[in-house]
Amino acid sequence: MxxxxxxxxxxxxxxxxxxxxxxxxxxxxxxxxxxxxxxxxxxxxxxxxxxxxxxxxxxxxxxxxxxxxxxxxxxxxxxxxxxxxxxxxxxxxxxGIDEGLQRLTVTLASEAAAARGLAPADTALLLAAHGSFRSPAPARVANAMADRLKRDTGFARVEAAFIDQTPRIVEAAAGFPAGSLVLPFFAAKGGHVIDDLPEALEQAGLKGTLLEPVGLDxxxxxxxxxxxxxxxxxxxxxxxx
Structure with missing residues (x-):
């Protein structure tokens, strides 16, 4: 076995x-x-x-x-x-680099926009990730995922931002329009997703929709x-x- x-x-x-x-x-x-x-x-x-x-x-x-x-x-x-x-x-x-998960992330973003009646050309999405000040690998993966999301969904704007490195989520979110989608690029719903992410969005004043982490689908x-x-x-x- x-x-x-x-x-x-x-x-x-x-x-x-x-x-x-x-x-x-x-x-x-x-x-x-x-x-x-x-x-x-x-x-x-x-x-x-x-x-x-x-x-x-x-x-x-x-x-x-x-x-x-x-x-x-x-x-x-x-x-x-x-x-x-x-x-x-x-x-x-x-x-995070599993091709199946990458495809699913694109699907989740498209489904979230469609469920809210958002046209891709009018949709902005912030991909919230952990990041790391010690290694470039997490940012590299998240930024590549953001590029793929923009290409495959046709959204007007897709950017990655981070808990533990720049650009910080609170800084990036401040420049996003109301009604934006925020997709946590996390495997689970731990403290960063439950506490840090909502606090950053509130501090930034972003009136958007916080989706479930990709790992919970x-x-x-x-x-x-x-x-x-x-x-x-x-x-x-x-x-x-």
Missing amino acids: PAALIISHGQPSDPAPAEAELAALAARVQALMPDWHVASATLATPDALADQIAKAGPQGFAYPMFMADGWFTRDHLPKRLAEAGGTGWQVLDPF PRVPALIAAALQSARQATLSSTES
């Missing part, structure tokens, strides 16, 4: 809620993949990764619920997996399942050749 682990940062100060939310996502993916063992672990919960690898075995597929690639997914996560006994685990592309489990199946098929094909 092939094994998969969905892995996220979690919340060190209060790990239980994020752990439960990720486990619920893994259960939805498991329901779509009855022939797999699908589980989850946050890096913030002590021993969670080691416990899950002990159950799943030394080989499997790790799906990072992160919004960008970079040091965390290329270096830190493989090291953590090996330390936990998962020496044969393959790390997939993170959620009900189509997400299917795209994760598709990514896992594709990775396994590629591995099998490589072994056979």
Whole structure:
């Protein structure tokens, strides 16, 4: 039975809620993949990764619920997996650069505009992301996503702004017109989405519509399942050749 682990940062100060939310996502993916063992672990919960690898075995597929690639997914996560006994685990592309998620983000933006009767040529969208002052990778992914949204939706204006780097959300939002859409480019609904983002929009005075984070869409489990199946098929094909 092939094994998969969905892995996220979690919340060190209060790990239980994020752990439960990720486990619920893994259960939805498991329901779509009855022939797999699908589980989850946050890096913030002590021993969670080691416990899950002990159950799943030394080989499997790790799906990072992160919004960008970079040091965390290329270096830190493989090291953590090996330390936990998962020496044969393959790390997939993170959620934020998954082609399925990128397509879904475009769909979510278009659906949100259509549901509100907004013509693309009259629609402005602020893509709210985490960002990082330490790595260019998160901004690179979010800015590329903003460019794709503008190209594929035909919206009049699409820009990315960030919690943890410039341009800050509060600064960017101040220049957006009333009625704009704000789409959180986040995997989950943590403190940044619940508290920081609404506060920034209120401070900026933006009278727009704050949408749900892309990671909460009900189509997400299917795209994760598709990514896992594709990775396994590629591995099998490589072994056979």
